[in-house]
Amino acid sequence: MEELKRTRDARLAAREDMEMMQRDADRKTHAEWTSKEAEFQLQQAKIRSKIRIEQNRAKPIDLLSRYISFGEESTEEEYEKKEDEFELDDPLNYLKGLSQDDYEDLVEDIKVVISV
Incomplete structure (x- = not known):
């Protein structure tokens, strides 16, 4: 009975560890995406600005x-x-x-x- 409880606790701990690692990976991916999105928005703003200047508006x-x-x-x-x-x-x-x-x-x- 004790061994079953330890096995179940070990599985639960392993599952929690996997979930935590997945959340960390998701956070990292989201941070990279956010950084790329900000860079893209900056580039688009520069392009729009350049076009408006070239078109005298x-x-x-x-x-x-x-x-x-x-x-x-x-x-x-x-x-x-x-x-x-x-x-x-x-x-x-x-x-x-x-x-x-x-x-x-x-x-x-x-x-x-x-x-x-």
Whole structure:
């Protein structure tokens, strides 16, 4: 009788260990997926921003992001290419003339960029 109880307890402990290992594996997979999702969202935001700038319909967040990212190039050649593409304006110029709704949209866009 004692041996049956020990065997049952051992099976229960083994099952709990397997469940715990499965939960750990699931957490790891979920963390990787979350990281990949965040990276994908960031890349998509950059692409959308670039397209809006190229089509002359840039939002203030696009211009501010471009201003901030200027100079992050890894080589001198990339820096010079980017420098030829546009002239850096005072970032405050991007904010002049915005309506209250535009300011509110900009604040929300900044929050999104910061969170990503």
